[in-house]
Amino acid sequence: MTSHSIRFFTDDAAIAHLGEGLIACALRREDWTHEAHLAACLYLLARHPDIDLDREIAELISRFNESVGGVNDDHNGYHDTITRAYVAGVRWFLGTRATGDLTGDVNALLASEVGIRDWPLRFHSREALFCVAARRGFVPPDLAPYPVAPLR
Template sequence: MTDAEIGDLADAFVACTLPKERWTHGAHFATALWLILRRPDIVPERDMPGLIRRYNESVGGVNSDMSGYHETITQASLRMARHVLAAQPEGVMPSAAFAALMASPLGDKDWLFAYWSRERLMSAQARRAWVEPDLEPLPA
């Protein structure tokens, strides 16, 4: 994905104009990286919950204990995106950071299950608030 494509994707997400079928695993990470690197007005850890909830509703989704926004997945993904960025050279372009992230174990949509049991991660509690991993701690 090019820098322009990542920027367009992130802008469409924020504007709630991104088609639902384009909000994929990769799109989540591409958007997170773009916001971290190119949108100093947005603090992802603080602002992504509201942005995701608003986006979900804009495409007809529901944010509940069973679907929609998931706090633990969002915050874990942001931590891991920052972890990948910390290993990149200063001034890294979003496309290069995205390529590095997707080439890592994070490129697998099931990466979270190396850290959380399915039962714990898919719980209503983990959807509502941060829940620590029960299998392996996230990298510092």
């Protein structure tokens, strides 16, 4: 496991800014941190039921990356399998632990096992996760299935 200090959020507005900024490609590149990825994902899942995140996440992040001069290729930019692992994790977190308090939920997510930077390695071997095929498209977990929240 890697160790990084967590940058927590102080209010809903900062989280909404990330989610809406991702949609509008209106964020600065340096604002797109690990915590921002997870906060935007939770925000979109919780507050934008009109967005089919499973279908649209690749385009949202790829378009944002390009808007700030990034490249989405075999070695850089959008990584489909890592992103989808975190979407599954955030969805599981929302279904099992969320309270409805946006800032509280995002901060709890960041402090949880899902917020850990190498959380996808619980489900994917390093070889499977970091291959070109996993970056360009979804590669199913080869170690364990993603957790699934019970239906409410």
